[in-house]
Amino acid sequence: MTELSIQNGDPRKVWARLGDVPAALYLLVILFVGLSVASPYFLTQANLINIVLQASVVLIISLGMTLIIITEGIDLSLGPVLSFAGVVFGAALVAGWSFPVAMIAGIVAAMLIGGLNGYLIAYHDLQPFIVTLGTFGLAMSFAMSISGGESISGLPSGVQWFNDGHILGLPFPIWATAALFLLTHILLKHTRFGRYVYAIGGNRKALQLAGVRVNLWQTSIYVYAAALAGFASFIMTARTNAAHPTVGMGLEFDAIAAAVLGGASFSGGKGTLFGAAAGALAVATLRNGLNLMNVAAEWQSAAVGVVIIAAVAGDAIRGRT
Amino acid sequence: MTVANSQETMPAKAPLSENVTWLLSRMTALATLIVALSFASPYFFQTGNFVNILKQASFQFLMSSGLTIVVLTAGIDLSIGAVLGLAACVGASFLANGQIFYGVGSALLVGFTCGLVNGSLIAYLRIPSFIATYGMLWIAVGLSFVFMDGQVIYGFPESFRVMGSGFIGPIPTPILIAAILLIIMVITLNHTKLGRTLYAIGGNRNAARLSGMPVKFWEMMAYGISGLLAGFAGLVIIARTGAVDAGVGNDLLLPTIAAVVLGGTSLMGGRGGIVGTAIGALILAIILNGMNLLGVDTYWQIGVLGSVTVLAVLADDKISKHIDMRG
Amino acid sequence: MKYSKFIKAVAVGMALITATGSLPGAAYAEGEKVAVFLKNISNPYWRAVRIGSEKAAKEYGLDITIVAPTKPDNIEEQTRQVEDWIVKKPDAFVFVPVDYKAMEPLVHKANEAGIPVINFSNRVENVDLVSYIGSDDFTIGYEAAKYLFDEIGGAGKVVYIEGVPAAITAQRRKAGFEKALSEYENIELLTSQTGMYRRLPALQVMENLLQRYPEIDAVMAANDDMAVGVVEALKTAGRLDGVPVMGVDVIPDAAQLIKDGKMFASADYSGHDQGYLAVVAAARHLRGEEVPANISLPVVIVNQGNVDPWLLEPEQKPTPDWDAVIAAQ
Numbered sequence: 001m002t003e004l005s006i007q008n009g010d011p012r013k014v015w016a017r018l019g020d021v022p023a024a025l026y027l028l029v030i031l032f033v034g035l036s037v038a039s040p041y042f043l044t045q046a047n048l049i050n051i052v053l054q055a056s057v058v059l060i061i062s063l064g065m066t067l068i069i070i071t072e073g074i075d076l077s078l079g080p081v082l083s084f085a086g087v088v089f090g091a092a093l094v095a096g097w098s099f100p101v102a103m104i105a106g107i108v109a110a111m112l113i114g115g116l117n118g119y120l121i122a123y124h125d126l127q128p129f130i131v132t133l134g135t136f137g138l139a140m141s142f143a144m145s146i147s148g149g150e151s152i153s154g155l156p157s158g159v160q161w162f163n164d165g166h167i168l169g170l171p172f173p174i175w176a177t178a179a180l181f182l183l184t185h186i187l188l189k190h191t192r193f194g195r196y197v198y199a200i201g202g203n204r205k206a207l208q209l210a211g212v213r214v215n216l217w218q219t220s221i222y223v224y225a226a227a228l229a230g231f232a233s234f235i236m237t238a239r240t241n242a243a244h245p246t247v248g249m250g251l252e253f254d255a256i257a258a259a260v261l262g263g264a265s266f267s268g269g270k271g272t273l274f275g276a277a278a279g280a281l282a283v284a285t286l287r288n289g290l291n292l293m294n295v296a297a298e299w300q301s302a303a304v305g306v307v308i309i310a311a312v313a314g315d316a317i318r319g320r321t
Numbered sequence: 322m323t324v325a326n327s328q329e330t331m332p333a334k335a336p337l338s339e340n341v342t343w344l345l346s347r348m349t350a351l352a353t354l355i356v357a358l359s360f361a362s363p364y365f366f367q368t369g370n371f372v373n374i375l376k377q378a379s380f381q382f383l384m385s386s387g388l389t390i391v392v393l394t395a396g397i398d399l400s401i402g403a404v405l406g407l408a409a410c411v412g413a414s415f416l417a418n419g420q421i422f423y424g425v426g427s428a429l430l431v432g433f434t435c436g437l438v439n440g441s442l443i444a445y446l447r448i449p450s451f452i453a454t455y456g457m458l459w460i461a462v463g464l465s466f467v468f469m470d471g472q473v474i475y476g477f478p479e480s481f482r483v484m485g486s487g488f489i490g491p492i493p494t495p496i497l498i499a500a501i502l503l504i505i506m507v508i509t510l511n512h513t514k515l516g517r518t519l520y521a522i523g524g525n526r527n528a529a530r531l532s533g534m535p536v537k538f539w540e541m542m543a544y545g546i547s548g549l550l551a552g553f554a555g556l557v558i559i560a561r562t563g564a565v566d567a568g569v570g571n572d573l574l575l576p577t578i579a580a581v582v583l584g585g586t587s588l589m590g591g592r593g594g595i596v597g598t599a600i601g602a603l604i605l606a607i608i609l610n611g612m613n614l615l616g617v618d619t620y621w622q623i624g625v626l627g628s629v630t631v632l633a634v635l636a637d638d639k640i641s642k643h644i645d646m647r648g
Numbered sequence: 649m650k651y652s653k654f655i656k657a658v659a660v661g662m663a664l665i666t667a668t669g670s671l672p673g674a675a676y677a678e679g680e681k682v683a684v685f686l687k688n689i690s691n692p693y694w695r696a697v698r699i700g701s702e703k704a705a706k707e708y709g710l711d712i713t714i715v716a717p718t719k720p721d722n723i724e725e726q727t728r729q730v731e732d733w734i735v736k737k738p739d740a741f742v743f744v745p746v747d748y749k750a751m752e753p754l755v756h757k758a759n760e761a762g763i764p765v766i767n768f769s770n771r772v773e774n775v776d777l778v779s780y781i782g783s784d785d786f787t788i789g790y791e792a793a794k795y796l797f798d799e800i801g802g803a804g805k806v807v808y809i810e811g812v813p814a815a816i817t818a819q820r821r822k823a824g825f826e827k828a829l830s831e832y833e834n835i836e837l838l839t840s841q842t843g844m845y846r847r848l849p850a851l852q853v854m855e856n857l858l859q860r861y862p863e864i865d866a867v868m869a870a871n872d873d874m875a876v877g878v879v880e881a882l883k884t885a886g887r888l889d890g891v892p893v894m895g896v897d898v899i900p901d902a903a904q905l906i907k908d909g910k911m912f913a914s915a916d917y918s919g920h921d922q923g924y925l926a927v928v929a930a931a932r933h934l935r936g937e938e939v940p941a942n943i944s945l946p947v948v949i950v951n952q953g954n955v956d957p958w959l960l961e962p963e964q965k966p967t968p969d970w971d972a973v974i975a976a977q
Contacts, residue, residue, distance in 0.1 A: 034665035047735045054728050120631065127589075130582045130634050135577065137627025144620035149814040151749035160753065167737045239727055240750035245814045247750070251398075255454065260452045267449075284728075289665065291732035294713050297689050298470075301718040302463025309442060309456035316446045362860070370859040376851050462718065471695025473873075475901035486884055561845045563880060564901045566873075568690035568720060572844060613856035619813045619842040 008088055011230035021316035022263035024048025024278035027307070028285060049171060053163075053239075055081075055284035056173040060232040060310045061255040062262075062276040063184045064225025069256075069264045069271045071200040071221060073199060077113060080139035082248035085110040086233035087143045090152035090243025099158065113139050114226025118219030136252075143245035149277040150275060151242040162238035173235045180228060181189045185273050187224075197221060258283060261311060282311075343593075346640040347585055347600045349587045352608050353416025357626040362614040370610070372412025372493065378606035379499035383557055383601050384573060384582040387436075387550030387597045388500060392581055393510075394543045395523040396443060396450035396589025400435065401551050401577055403461035406570025409555030410465050413474040413565040421481050428552045435461060436548020440541030454544075458574075465567040475564035495557055499599075502550075506595040519543060579630055580605050585637065604633060672861065679709040680739040680934045686731065687746050687769075688720035691873070692899045693919045696962040697769075702712030703967055708931035713738075721746045721815055730754040734761050734779070740778075740930045744769040747816045764933060768926040769917075770816060771783040779929045781943045782922050785817045788896055789824025790815050791947045792915035794831075796894040797918065799912065803834035804865030807857055809843040809850050809878060811870040818845070821870045821896065838864065843874040850874035854881035868894040872902035872914055879911050898950050906951060913951040916958070921945060921968045928970050940977055 035042040061078050068075050089106030097105065113135050120131045165172040188194035196217045199207045208214045229248075237243045261282060262275025286307055290300045358368040384405065391398045412428025435457060443451040487494045510516035518539050519620075521529035530536050559565045584601030586593025608629050612622050654668025684701050686694050698714055707714040715733065717725035726746045733876070734757055742765050745751035748770040755775040758765050765772075768781040797806075808825055811818030815823030822840070829837055838861050843850025850869060858864070858881065867882075869875035882888040895902055898921075905911035922945065929939045950958055957965070 031665070036838075038665050041736050044735070047732075050731050050735055054731065079578070101385050120635070120911070123636060124638065126631070126634055126638060127582065127587070129588050130579075131631055133579060134573075134627035134631030134634075137623040137625075137630075141624025141627075144814050146620075147814070150622060150816070150819055151747055153749040153752070163753075173682075197604075235604045236724070240723060240747075241753040242747075242749040244723055244747055244750050249722065250719055251724065251726075255451065257455055259451060265449060281345060287728060288732055289730055291715070292736060293665075297714065297716040297718055298463060298466030300463065301459045301466065304454040305459030305461075305463060307454060308459070309448070312448050312452050313442060316448055364860045367859065370856075373855050373859055377855070380848075396879065444721055448891070459718075466689050466718075469690070471689055471692055471698065472898055473692045475904070486880070510972070539941075541920060555967045558848060562877060564847065564876065566690055566692060568688075569848075571690075571720065571846065572849075609852070613841055614860045616839045616841070616860075619810055622842065623813075 014035040022261065022272070022275035022278060023311040024258070024261040024263070024282045026274055026279055026314070027261065027311040028282040031282060031285045031289060035285070035292070039289065039292045042289065047288070047292070048138070049174070051281070051284050051288050052114055052174050052177075053171060054288065055234050055280045057232045058251060058254045058258055058284070059177050059277055059280035060180055060235075061225075061229050061251055062258040062280050063180060063273055064213040064228040065182070065252075065255045066259045066262070066264055066271040066273055066276040067188065067197050067221050069127070069259055069266060070197050070269045071218065072269045073129065073222075074256070074266070075117060075132045075222065075225055076252050077117060077132040077135040078225065079248035079250060079252040080136050080143060081110050081113045081226050082229045082233045082236060082251060083245050084113065084139040084143040084146075085230035086237045086247060087147045087152060087245055089233060090155055090237055091146055093155050093159065094152055099156075101275075103234065106233060108226050110226040110230030110233070111223050114223040115219060117226070118222035119190060121222065122215040122218035135201070140246070147243065147245040149245060151240075151244045153242040155241060155243070159234075160238050161243055162234045164238070176231070176235065178250055180231065181273060185230075188273065193220070198269070254283065255280070258306060261308065268295065283308075342641050343585055344596065346637045347597055349640055351600055351604055351607075354604060354611075354633075358607065358611045358614075359488045361426055361520075362611065364614050365611065370614075372496075373604050374495045374603070374610050377597075377610065378491075378602045379495040380554070380558065380561070381576065381580050381605055382499045383495075383502065383550070383554035384577045385584075385598050385602055386506060386595060387547035387554075388577055388581050389506075389584070389586055389593070389595050390510075390519060390543045391450070391525045391547045392586050392588060393519050393590060393593065394540055395526075396540075396543070397578075397588065398436075398439065398454045398544060398547050399479050399574060400439060400454040400457035401547065402460055402570035402573035403458045403465070404432055404435040404548050404570070405551040405555040405573060406567065407435065407461040407465045407468070407556070408552035408568050409559045409565050410469050410474070410567060412552070412556055413559055414468075416477045416481055416559075417474050419478050421478060423480070424477075425556060428556050429549055432552020432555070433545055433549040434525075436545040436551070437541065439548065440544030443544060444537040444540040449570075450544075462567075462570075465570070469565075469567040471567070473564055473566040477560065477563060479616075482563060485557050485562070495561065498557060503599055504597065510595055515539070516636035520591055523592075525591070562607070576605060579626075583630060583633055588635065662743075679711050680931070682710050682712045682740045682742055682785060682930050682934075683733045683736075683738045684712050684714050684742040684923075685726065685733075686716040686744055687726075688721055689714075689716045689718075693871075693897045693917075696965075697744075697760060697919040697923035699962040700920035700925075700965075700967070701927040704924045704927035704931065707967075708928065710741075710927065710931050711925065712927065714955045717746065719811070720860045723747050723750050726751065727754060730758065730919060734758055734763065737763065739764075739934055741765045742926045742930050743767050743772070745772050748772050749816075764930070766926050766930045766933070766939075769818075775942070779926075779939045779941055779943060781926050781929060781945070783917060783945045783947050785820035785864070785917075786824040788915050788917050788947050789821035790828050791824075791949065792866055792894055792896055792913075793825040793828035795913060795949050796866055796892060797828060797832045797835050799892050800835075800866050802832050803837045805838050805861070805863055807838050807854075807861070807864055807867045808840040808868040809853065809874050810840055810869065811842070811845040811874075813842055815845070818842075818870055825868060825870075843869065843877065845871050845872045847877040847880075850877035851881045854878045855885070858882070858885050858887065864891055866892045866894070866912075870896060872897045872899040875911060875914065876902050876905060879905055883910070897956075898958045900959070900961075903950070903955050906955045907959065909952055913949055916948040916950050918945060918948065920962050920965050924967050925970070925973060932970075940974060943973060943977060945973075 088109040092102035258279030261279035264271030416424035580601040584597030872895035
């Protein structure tokens with residue numbers, strides 16, 4: 001961290017600062033420049049907004065995921081939590097609840113799962129991986145049984161504003177993502193919550209000895225991550241104008257990949273919000289680029305795999321020299 | 322005698338008492354499930370059903386055995402289902418022409434190669450296993466798509482299919498195969514230098530390195546073996562189902578991880594073992610079987626599976642702490 | 649010097665990206681650009697759809713691109729794909745939604761962007777469609793179930809193996825099955841369990857159910873991959889004789905089992921024909937012809953008697969005659 005504050009001027013030191021730049025940012029820059037040259041559709045306002053919109057859901061989830069990874073945890077349940085919150089939100093709206101109440105219901109549903117995660121992980125000292133694998137199933141079952149296994153549609157038309165609504169020329173999800181990024185950043189850097197996030201990852205015992213109610217704080221991290229996923233579900237619901245019980249499938253892995261591309265590490269509890277955001281944007285840009293360049297679906301998965309590995313490998317090789 | 326030895330070279334090998342505790346709590350979870358289901362369904366406690374459960378657990382064990390090795394080294398292999406699928410697809414293309422030797426060989430080779438790629442990225446480039454194998458997952462999925470082109474391959478020789486759906490005497494072949502694999506792995510992990518090395522890599526890497534073990538090489542090989550076993554599991558699966566398409570590995574990952582963790586192998590590495598995974602596979606198969614017998618609603622099956630998994634781990638935790646305290 | 653390294657990295661990246669452009673993507677002619685959206689690329693059913701649509705593209709000189717989610721039936725991924733393709737503005741969309749409700753706003757966006765949409769397989773409601781082609785999942789579930797129930801004399805104990813929970817096709821096929829069930833009062837549904845649309849889970853579920861139910865008169869599975877798994881489980885348990893198994897889709901190995909008399913029948917939804925007709929409809933619409941708003945295809949029940957044409961690879965299948973199909977509407 002201290003290396004980051006080296007004064008500018010000496011190019012070597014600037015490079016040293018660049019050394020802290022996550023793989024995701026290099027990938028993002030390379031993709032951006034490359035795709036601008038390679039595809040006439042890429043560098044247009046519509047497409048760039050498109051990419052940010054597409055990245056927004058994963059980006060929001062990856063913020064919470066990064067906090068959890070810093071505590072040396074993981075949360076596999078966030079994808080189904082998103083589905084669950086979306087279904088509760090949708091069902092509440094269809095039942096005629098008002099907007100704010102339906103939103104609160106959705107977020108509370110998400111937070112309940114997050115709370116269960118945190119409770120089992122913090123108070124019972126169970127492995128985050130297995131706990132959240134369990135709640136993964138639980139959240140999915142809740143989502144399916146509430147929705148009856150089908151998309152909940154017929155939502156009030158206002159819902160789509162969460163996707164289409166514009167403020168100062170930019171769509172709502174972009175503002176929401178930026179706001180949540182800032183909020184999480186402030187929480188992490190300027191509050192007790194943030195200090196404890198780092199401390200739980202670094203030295204949980206010491207924190208406990210200092211009389212901090214570590215279990216409670218650790219639980220709150222999982223609750224916060226779930227709440228973010230709950231919020232992301234509104235954007236997801238708005239995009240499809242329906243709440244589907246499995247729409248969040250696989251998003252947890254995308255979010256983890258974004259965080260790791262952004263430099264997060266499971267051992268040692270490292271991770272930055274900025275990196276995770278860059279990771280989410282890089283993957284969205286990559287997928288967008290593959291579509292714009294007409295790459296056949298069967299090659300797309302392979303390309304995504306190769307690029308993710310190459311980006312992290314490049315980073316690893318660079319880190320050694 | 323080996324215990325004294327372990328003080329120097331195998332810092333992670335658990336002392337006997339811990340092993341007993343560990344096995345006891347696992348067995349308790351298993352026994353609880355069996356008793357509960359025997360009361361819940363009259364169809365559960367039947368010889369036929371037990372053979373059935375053993376067979377299904379055998380498949381789960383084949384898939385989870387390779388992952389166990391990786392997890393012992395404190396890694397994870399997310400590509401296991403996808404690699405299994407790719408290996409099965411490639412193998413099937415030979416098998417459908419009756420070329421059993423090439424079919425089996427190519428599937429194992431594909432699995433092993435994917436595993437080695439994972440392993441070298443992780444061991445030598447120090448890429449986190451989570452991201453390297455996540456990348457490999459997509460590569461293997463993509464290559465299966467390309468290789469299969471949406472087709473289904475079927476019509477394998479009967480002599481090959483025996484592996485998955487045949488009997489040797491009264492015992493279904495997959496059970497026998499799983500049993501043999503279990504014995505080999507128990508011996509390898511507990512009684513050879515290789516086994517001790519793998520435990521040490523996950524348990525105490527520095528100590529392992531200081532004691533002169535080729536840590537990187539064996540860490541890479543752990544993924545290689547995992548891939549190889551995934552390829553093998555793919556073969557047994559297609560021998561059982563008689564056909565393959567590019568989606569054969571879908572949805573296999575999470576249960577595979579669940580069986581390992583249910584078996585008590587710690588994701589932090591160095592603790593647990595293959596017997597645990599066998600028990601974990603059994604627990605998983607019993608839960609699935611029980612849900613079918615009881616007719617649990619489709620929407621709730623995954624939730625029940627998740628809850629039982631967490632409860633099992635929770636109970637296990639409490640039981641082992643209890644036993645620990647008493648002695 | 650290190651900056652030059654960075655620039656080099658960017659350059660290599662650019663070169664690679666440009667190279668990616670040469671990865672295979674279908675391109676046949678200089679003709680109108682049409683994006684064909686499918687649900688997945690691993691199931692042989694969708695391969696038949698793809699080949700059908702490629703035949704039409706060749707015949708009419710269209711430049712089509714097949715677009716399908718890499719995670720099978722993934723809503724989020726198809727959403728992104730449609731958004732990306734709206735940016736590219738092809739001349740038409742030929743569209744199968746992974747979920748017909750969730751894709752509604754996306755099709756609406758395509759409408760707003762002025763891209764004509766030909767929909768097939770699952771109808772998207774409340775949007776402007778040039779044409780809708782297909783038979784629906786409800787009907788196929790219903791027809792298949794009725795055929796199976798008649799086979800066992802309208803009375804007996806039946807097991808239903810469902811598709812992926814919360815997948816729209818699984819929902820609709822089951823609803824069709826249940827409607828048929830309500831019409832046959834002597835048919836008893838023993839249980840309905842999911843086989844995840846996959847062979848291995850279906851096989852294992854069936855093995856478990858065979859322990860639970862000593863008497864099963866017939867089994868219906870929501871797709872053929874599962875039906876084949878069911879046949880496999882029955883065979884191993886020695887209970888295949890006299891238990892008809894019904895599937896949906898007529899995939900190649902199911903056709904072979906039907907031919908060999910091991911599986912009872914399957915209902916075809918003719919993916920090949922739907923893919924072909926949908927792309928033809930796109931071509932004709934783009935060239936100013938009138939295309940019917942609704943082209944419905946009948947459900948075909950495939951049994952041992954009429955299975956032979958289904959043993960052909962989709963490449964060898966004859967394409968349907970457009971005029972004859974239209975005349976039959």
